[in-house]
Amino acid sequence: MLSRKITDGCEFVVFDMEWNQPFPGKTYSFDISTLTGEIIEIGAVRYSYDNGALTKHSVFSEDIAPVIYTQLHYHVKKVTHKKNSDLAKGRPFSEVYADFRKFCGVDCILVGWGNSDPAMLKMNLRKFGMNSNLDMFFLDLQPIFSTFSGQRGKQRSVESAVDYYQIEKNEVFHSATADALYTGEIFEEIFRHNKPTEVLAAVSSSSVDPDVQHEFGFVGREALDVESAMADADGFISVCPVCKAKLSDRIPPFRLRKSRYGLKYCDEHGEMFCRTRVKKNKAGRLFSTTVMRFATQTDYYLVASKREEYDKFGISGAPAAIKSEENRNEE
Numbered sequence: 001m002l003s004r005k006i007t008d009g010c011e012f013v014v015f016d017m018e019w020n021q022p023f024p025g026k027t028y029s030f031d032i033s034t035l036t037g038e039i040i041e042i043g044a045v046r047y048s049y050d051n052g053a054l055t056k057h058s059v060f061s062e063d064i065a066p067v068i069y070t071q072l073h074y075h076v077k078k079v080t081h082k083k084n085s086d087l088a089k090g091r092p093f094s095e096v097y098a099d100f101r102k103f104c105g106v107d108c109i110l111v112g113w114g115n116s117d118p119a120m121l122k123m124n125l126r127k128f129g130m131n132s133n134l135d136m137f138f139l140d141l142q143p144i145f146s147t148f149s150g151q152r153g154k155q156r157s158v159e160s161a162v163d164y165y166q167i168e169k170n171e172v173f174h175s176a177t178a179d180a181l182y183t184g185e186i187f188e189e190i191f192r193h194n195k196p197t198e199v200l201a202a203v204s205s206s207s208v209d210p211d212v213q214h215e216f217g218f219v220g221r222e223a224l225d226v227e228s229a230m231a232d233a234d235g236f237i238s239v240c241p242v243c244k245a246k247l248s249d250r251i252p253p254f255r256l257r258k259s260r261y262g263l264k265y266c267d268e269h270g271e272m273f274c275r276t277r278v279k280k281n282k283a284g285r286l287f288s289t290t291v292m293r294f295a296t297q298t299d300y301y302l303v304a305s306k307r308e309e310y311d312k313f314g315i316s317g318a319p320a321a322i323k324s325e326e327n328r329n330e331e
C-alpha cells in the first residue's frame with residue numbers, strides 16, 4: 001500500500017522510548033488498557049541519507065516526569081536501571097514531545113526497533129488530550145536487520161544486532177538514548193554491508209503510516225479440532241478489512257503445524273499478509289486467532305519461506321531439530 005520513496009536528502013530519526021507500567025493488582029481510577037505504559041524517556045538520533053549512506057547529525061535525549069504511574073514498576077527498574085528519585089527530575093511530557101517534534105523536522109521517517117513505540121506514543125498523546133497523529137512514516141528496523149543478516153522471520157534484540165556487526169559497546173543498553181544510538185549504528189551498518197538499492201527497496205516498502213490502522217485481528221469461536229478452529233477465520237480473511245472488497249490469493253492459505261499462512265491481494269490496497277494460529281483457552285478448548293495486515297517485504301519473505309517448507313515437508317513442517325529455534329521465536 002502506502003510506501004515511502006527514499007531519495008537523496010531524506011531524513012531519518014531513529015528513536016527509542018522507555019515507559020513505566022501500572023502495578024498489577026493495584027486499583028486505578030481509570031481503565032488501564034487506555035494507558036498500558038507512561039513514557040519516561042525519549043532518545044533519538046537524526047540522520048540524513050545521501051548517495052548510498054547515512055550521515056549522523058544530532059542527538060535528542062530527554063527524561064519525562066510521569067504524572068500517573070509515578071512509582072517505578074519493578075520490571076522497569078530492573079531493565080532501565082532507573083531509580084524512583086530519577087523520575088521527578090524529568091520534564092513534563094507535553095514539553096518534551098514538543099521539542100521532539102521540532103527535532104524531527106517536517107518530513108522525516110521515524111525508525112525504531114520493534115513496532116511497539118509508535119502505538120505507545122499515540123496512546124500517551126491520546127491520554128493527555130494531545131493530537132495523536134504522528135504525520136510521519138515509521139520504519140521497524142528489526143525485520144530489516146533479520147532479512148539482511150540472513151535470519152529472516154526471526155526476532156533479534158538490539159544487543160544481538162550490535163554483536164552481529166561488532167559495534168563497540170560504549171553505552172549501557174536499555175536507556176532510550178543508548179538504544180536509539182545503537183539502532184542508528186545498526187542502520188548505518190546495514191547500508192555499509194549491503195547494496196544500497198536493495199536496502200532502499202526494503203526500507204521504502206516496509207515504511208508504514210502509523211496513523212492508519214494497518215493490522216487487523218480476529219478471534220474465532222471454540223472448536224473441536226484444529227481444522228475447524230482455522231476454518232472459523234475463512235470469512236475474515238476473504239475480504240479486505242479496509243474496503244470490504246473480495247480478496248484474491250497471491251499465495252493461497254496453507255497450514256504448517258498449528259499455523260496457517262497466506263498472502264491475499266486487494267485491488268485497491270495491495271498485498272495482505274494473513275496468519276491464523278490455533279490456541280487453547282483456559283478451559284482447554286481450541287480456538288484461532290488471526291492477524292491480517294498490509295504486507296511488508298518481510299511478510300512476503302516469511303510466507304514464501306513457510307510455503308517452501310510446506311512444499312518440502314507438508315503440514316508437519318521440517319523436523320524439529322532444524323526448526324526448533326525459529327519456532328521459539330515465532331510461536
Ligand SMILES: [Zn+2]
Nearest residue numbers: 240243266269
Ligand atoms: Zn481493500
